[in-house]
Amino acid sequence: MKLTLEDVKKARDNIKGVVRKTPLLYSSTFSKKSGYNVYFKCENKQKTGAFKLRGAYNKIVTLSEEERKRGVIASSAGNHAQGVAYAATAFGVESTVVMPITAPQAKVQATKGYGAKVIQCGEVYDECYIKALDIQNENRAVFVHPFNDEAIIAGQGTIALEILEELPEADAIIVPIGGGGLISGIALAAKEIKPDIKIIGVQAEIVASTKASLEKGEIVTLRGAKSLADGISVKTPGDITFEYIKKYVDDIVTVTEDEIAQAIFNLMEISKLISEGAGAVALAAILSDKIHIKGQNVVAIISGGNIDIAMISKIIDRQLVLLKRRIHFRVQLQDKVGQLGGLINQIGSLGANIVRVRQERNWEESGLDFANVTFEIETESKEHSLNIINTLKQKGYEVDIIC
Structure with a gap:
């Protein structure tokens, strides 16, 4: 391991004036x-929407003129792609990025918008990496690794400098882990400044390759898995980052897909912060009671905010259903003028927002005089939903909850 705290400080000088100091x-x-004092380091507010610009820009600063003329190539699930594209364009360097076919379109389009040529290949990052190396062998471009590179690691470590300058009393930093570049840089810098600070990594449970590697004592490769946290869906940690993680990281915990989705939802609703899956895992670990430290001041890294609007919509819909704040139920009504209007008024008077109503004839089961009406409503809480259902039953309506 060659990096020192001075390398991270030099990286801060390299990226100054380009990379934002995030809130x-x-x-x-x-x-x-949670019982802790929770702080969010908002790298979702960074240029390009994620922390990756720090490492990518620092890497390209260090390239020679001859290397810059050859152009750069990278593989990325999305955020590194944008960082490389932005940094390369700033230096007038041609860039090519290989991204998964499953990458969020917001990330793909943004990468193109920053000036990179995008090639989509494979389902997860590791498949893109192989393709990028094949292309590099043909065109001799400089490979800009998303995590397994000490210039990249040093750039990511500048986050720790900002945290400890603003909150020197921080007791722990909770960091997402994919290939390990982010946590390696943060851990190195933070531990050199404050040796007793705890650095805890978080991985998606379905592809926790770094945790598995630490448990075995050597780097292992897991089967590819597509997590909601696509930015940290890495099957194999880097050999360089693995050494820094072994030396500086105190623990690694995992979170489920449901816990990640709930954290994304909570960040939006409560803190008004948009986070992608990888950016929400630190909060997911805190809320699921997987962080246990002495001390009170905990910093959760929100590593990025590049998430498709369509995915946000799915998460919101799903969480509202799980929280019983959106419910579906069926009511049997007499098929007479005014019956449906009266029921709609009743539901509205109870404070529900009616999202959808569908009426179907029920001739086979109940004869010609009845119809089934299905409602989808939104409420303030699970208790509010139950109160509405119970009130309708008390008024004589036959109500069946669908979900």
């Missing part, structure tokens, strides 16, 4: 929920 926000709500 460090205290959350009273999540602090009450």
Whole structure:
């Protein structure tokens, strides 16, 4: 391991004036929920929407003129792609990025918009990596690795400098782990400045390759799995990053897909912060009670905010259903003028928002005089939903909850 704290400080000088110093926000709500003082380091507010610009820009600064003339190539699930494209264009360097076919279109289009040529291949990052190496062998472009490179690691470590300058009393930093570049840089810098600070990594449970590697004592490769946290869906950690993780990281925990989705939803609703799956895993670990440290001040890294609007919509719909704030139920009504209107007025008077109503004839089961009406409503809480159902039953309606 060659990196020192001075390398991270030099990286900060290299990226100064280009990379933003992102906000460090205290959350009273999540602090009450967790029992810790919870702070968010908002790399979702970074240029390109994620922390990756720090490492990518620092890497391209270090390239020679001859290397820049050859152009650069990278493989990425999306955020590194944007960082490389932005940095390369800033230096007038041609860039090519290989991304998964499953990459969110928001990331693909943004990468193209920053000036890179995008090639889509494979389902997960590791398949893109192989394709990018094949292309590099043909065109001799400089490969800009998303995590397994010490210039990249040093750039990501600048986050720790910002955190400890603003919150020197931080007791722990909770960091997403994909290939390990982010946590390696943060851990190195933070531990050199404050040796007793705890650095805890978080991985998606279905592709926790770094955790598995630490448990075995050597790098292992897991089967590819597509997590909601696509930015950290990495089957094999880097050999360089693995050494820094072994030396500096205190623990690695995992979170489920449901816990990630809930954290994304909570960040939007409570803190008004848009996070992608990888960016939400630190909060997911805190809310699922998987973080256990001495001390009170915990910093959760929101590593990025590049998430498709369509995915946000799915998460919101799903979470509202799971929380019983959106419910479907069926009511049998007499098929007479005014019956449906009266029921709609009843539901509205109870404070529900009616999203959808569908009426179907029920001739086979109940004869010609009855119809089934299906409602989808939104409420303030699970208790509010139950109150509406119980009130309708008390008024004589036959109500069956669908979900």
